[in-house]
Amino acid sequence: MIIYNTLYNLKNSKSLNHFIIILRENPITFFAFLMLFFFLITAIFGPYLVPYDPLETNTKIALQPPSIDHLFGTDNLGRDVFSRVIVATRLDLTISVLAVLMSFIIGSILGSIAGYWGGWLDIFLSRILDTIMAFPLFVLAMGIVAALGNTIENIIYATAIINIPFYARLVRAEVNIRREASFVHAAKMAGNSEIKILAIHIFPNTLPPMMVQVSLNLGWAILNAAGLSFIGLGVRPPTPEWGIMVAEGANFIISGEWWLALFPGLWLMLAVLTFNLLGDGLRDIFDPRKRV
């Protein structure tokens, strides 16, 4: 009964209709959401779907090319590359989603404050963010992980910190242009406090452009985490992770075992592509003006 009610509500909700219209209008968005769905399923159920244990070694079948038994072949320790690629999805997505979520929240708060109140607060915050942006970001992330320690949490923190300035700047600009809009004056006349005006009247209006940033950033965060693992920081072997797998596989390309690096690289590329294509669709979904 409860399920039926929820389904009934969903069916009649304007948001869902809007979502379906957006998907129908734009085949690329539809494709991106399909891919996202695929990645989410593999991230959640990955370990139960794969044919082999991703950590199980078997030197007898080491470095075998792709076949029916091992779709993506096996690596130098005889582990199944397909199982490792699928299982790695959860870790890579978790790192990027958590990192982006953190930088989105912190960046939004800092940017809103700087954009709404302005003055010395704005100058102070903006200069700090400019300083962060002045570093080569990947090197900064390397430094943070190296200093804090080689753990998955620290990869998340490092990725979040280097992304904060992008969110803060975008929110600051969006809040700034709406600060003097007459609907904000009207909200003041309606007795809203300053914080309330900022939080419920101005900030939600910055969401559409923010969504583009979020989705591009998700792809970028995956690359960043993989990059850190590639150079040996962050995730450690034998944990399956796309970056490490590419790094390990790279050694075998010269001797002809291309499947070791290709498949994790391909998955990495598809994940980044998915998030990059998602941007426009997400923006349209969060923009009420697109509703008909």
Added chain:
Amino acid sequence: MLNVQNLNVTFNTRKGAVDAVKDISFNLKKGEILGIVGESGSGKSVTSYALMKILDNTGVIKANKLIYSGIDLENASEKEMMDIRGREVSMIFQNPRTSLNPIRKIGKQIEDVLKRHSQANRYNAKQKAIEALKAVKIKDPENRYYSYPYELSGGMCQRVVCAIALACDPRLLIADEPTTGLDITTQKAVMDLIKDLITSRNMSSIFITHDLGLASEYCDRIIVMKDGHIVEKGITHDIFTSPNHPYTRKLVYATPRPGKSIRSLLHSQNKNKEVQHTIHEETLLEVKNLSKFFPGQFGPVQAVKNISFKIKKGECVGLVGESGCGKSTTSAILSRLIEASEGKIIFNKNDISTFAAKNFSKNSIRSDIQMVFQDPTESLNPRYTTRQSISDPLKNLTEMNSKEINSKVIEVSSLVGLPLNLLDRLPHQLSGGQKARVGIARAIVLSPKILILDEPTASLDVSIQAIILNLLVDLRAKLGMSYLFVSHDLHVVQLLCDYIIVMKEGVIIEQGNSDQIISSPKEDYTKSLLAASPKPPKLPKTS
């Protein structure tokens, strides 16, 4: 000279083809000024773009005949059009600031068009550009040649745009709302200039406007458009004195002019009689020696200089002036959105200037002073439904529960004539007039004692303006509110207000009862404001 027959313009959009202009035909004779009048969305601008072939890629032009002095414009190639534009036909656009390149000196911009059409070479371009500036009566053209657009006022920019349009002596000038957004005295100056230049050069012109009054003063013939169709065409005088089509009649009646009552703007059979409002002797709001300074690049700028006035309970006071006169600053101070620099605001015997503007939202007087904003689109939160917008003040400033709020919202909506099925729509799903009603409903939902109206009808079409003004009159009689009506248009103010204050450069230069200000203004500035507004021909007796 120009012969247009069965012109159609269609835009191919994602939701299928949209016909913007349907089957219109007209001619233009040499030396004639043709007015195209219509409200927003009537296809008047699209028609002019089609003549110049500067439509978007999605726009498709189809016509039986589209001939300009022997040249078939419909089949002309882009290269041929480039030779025609500027040389034979030129255009003046709506917003002078955006039609000039902001990072090029204006003299250079005039030279561009001269050189393009081989009217000048490297050696005499500058001299010819200065001549063009002289022709549009810009003072000190030798020095202005080096100015950037941002250094000029709106009226000056429009003169420069005219200079560019007329530099190559075209035979046809298309002016698309050339004075919208300009002050009324500037509007008159610019229009007079265009008219002089056109007649002295024996050019033809198509003048596109939403303002019937303005068209009547400058055009020989008028075409009235609605939804892409021509509903009526004829000699200017005839259109005014004997409009045939009901739509034209509606437009003609809705145009404010001296000696009209507010009800006569509406052209419907069943208009009820105007209800008189009562003005009490008691003073509701008193402004004493109010001043406002803004920090500027070269020291503080005084936007409002020591002004004083009173608003009685139930009275409607009009605050009139051109842009930059301090009227918007005054209304923002009175609504406690910004702090006054000096002076007192006594509201109901309390000096409200002592409460900080920042914390005024928590003050109990907040609900007594409400405001209706200029742009109905911008003043509504794009993510809020009508219901959310109207109920927002109730949630913050009253103790009502959701049931009471809901019934109050419905009550106010019907008061302002907003159909209840619009309550769950978002602003972009509403028309301009509906958005204006939402803005008014939100302002009166708290039953304020005074309503500050900051040019509430400036961005609306005249027919909707007529309806909104009448709504305001009804509301005032029903709810007994006082109004402070801020506007640049004396004729609109006179319709609604009992008392008028005229401001110029931050100073009140004249104030008095409406009739007295309109019939016998004392100050020259007030006289020039009255003289500058367009005077449409007298109407025939209304039924």
